[in-house]
Amino acid sequence: MPFPDGPTPDDQPAPAARVRGLRKTFGRVVAVDGVDLDLPSGAIVGMLGPNGSGKTTLIRMLLGLTRPTAGHVELLGRTGDDLPAALPDVGALVEGPGFHPFLSGRDNLRRAAATEPRLAGDLGAPVDAALERVGLTEAARRRYRGYSLGMKQRLGLAAALLVPRRLVVLDEPTNGLDPAGTRDVRRVIAELHDAGTTVLLSSHLLAEVEAVCTHVAVLQRGSLLVSGELSGLLDAGAGELVVTTDDPDAALDALRAAGAGPYLRDGGVVVPSGPLEPPDVVSALVHWGVGVWEVHRRRAHLEELFARLTEEDA
Numbered sequence: 353m354p355f356p357d358g359p360t361p362d363d364q365p366a367p368a369a370r371v372r373g374l375r376k377t378f379g380r381v382v383a384v385d386g387v388d389l390d391l392p393s394g395a396i397v398g399m400l401g402p403n404g405s406g407k408t409t410l411i412r413m414l415l416g417l418t419r420p421t422a423g424h425v426e427l428l429g430r431t432g433d434d435l436p437a438a439l440p441d442v443g444a445l446v447e448g449p450g451f452h453p454f455l456s457g458r459d460n461l462r463r464a465a466a467t468e469p470r471l472a473g474d475l476g477a478p479v480d481a482a483l484e485r486v487g488l489t490e491a492a493r494r495r496y497r498g499y500s501l502g503m504k505q506r507l508g509l510a511a512a513l514l515v516p517r518r519l520v521v522l523d524e525p526t527n528g529l530d531p532a533g534t535r536d537v538r539r540v541i542a543e544l545h546d547a548g549t550t551v552l553l554s555s556h557l558l559a560e561v562e563a564v565c566t567h568v569a570v571l572q573r574g575s576l577l578v579s580g581e582l583s584g585l586l587d588a589g590a591g592e593l594v595v596t597t598d599d600p601d602a603a604l605d606a607l608r609a610a611g612a613g614p615y616l617r618d619g620g621v622v623v624p625s626g627p628l629e630p631p632d633v634v635s636a637l638v639h640w641g642v643g644v645w646e647v648h649r650r651r652a653h654l655e656e657l658f659a660r661l662t663e664e665d666a
């Protein structure tokens with residue numbers, strides 16, 4: 353069956369994944385409510401949303417682990433009954449059926465490696481490489497049952513990295529990790545990105561997402577509030593202007609008279625986002641004879657953008 357939007361133009365690489373009209377209900381609960389989303393090829397897409405907003409359900413539908421109530425999923429160009437054919441190229445760290453509690457980390461990983469169609473023969477080398485990559489070499493002989501949450505997360509990540517993937521999906525990968533583990537995950541994501549792998553990262557850590565992601569998608573109550581390139585969204589969502597002047601008190605008066613609600617912060621005059629654009633601010637200050645050294649727009653942080661989006665929609 354052709355995908356609803358038709359083919360991607362020749363000059364654009366096909367997205368690693370796309371969903372259209374994706375919906376999932378559990379009884380009366382609408383977990384995902386008609387989501388359209390592309391994961392651009394090679395991007396690191398941060399998926400954000402409050403608890404219960406549908407992130408895990410969306411990821412599970414993307415990976416074929418949960419059947420959608422309605423809508424379409426395309427994964428690495430495969431859809432419908434053909435979707436499982438994409439899965440060997442997809443690595444995933446999602447909560448779900450875990451590892452065997454009485455086997456060691458290494459033996460669990462060997463079992464996972466044995467199910468990889470692209471690994472044959474000696475599984476020792478790829479298993480050891482994956483353990484090394486996630487910093488689990490020393491604990492590899494210990495039973496999974498005795499692993500801390502962070503070690504379990506690392507082993508799950510190792511399983512996702514057993515072979516080169518075109519898409520890696522990480523559902524809250526830093527959950528339970530110490531700062532060193534968080535750094536390791538960040539390094540692994542950067543390595544995947546350098547290798548051209550598309551990464552979908554679901555996280556509540558906004559600073560983390562801002563630091564590593566090229567794109568974001570924000571969910572709320574099962575609906576997509578916004579998605580796109582992170583830098584563009586932060587620029588568009590930019591807020592306040594900051595004025596540097598020798599006479600902040602006069603600047604406050606001038607800007608109040610112009611209809612802004614300015615205030616002082618760290619010696620600068622802050623003009624909250626509102627009707628006044630930079631030329632209006634400069635003109636108001638010049639009109640009042642206030643010397644202006646600089647007016648710049650402060651780039652919003654993801655935390656502010658996220659708060660604004662989710663509060664506006666609340």
Ligand SMILES: Nc1ncnc2c1ncn2[C@@H]1O[C@H](COP(=O)(O)OP(=O)(O)OP(=O)(O)O)[C@@H](O)[C@H]1O
Binds near residue numbers: 382402403
């Ligand atoms: N198997 C299930 N049976 C019933 N309801 C479910 C099931 N899975 C998810 N839900 C419900 O669907 C909604 C979305 O849940 P989901 O786990 O996808 O959200 P999330 O954004 O991943 O949340 P969190 O950030 O807390 O992990 C919630 O209301 C949840 O209770």
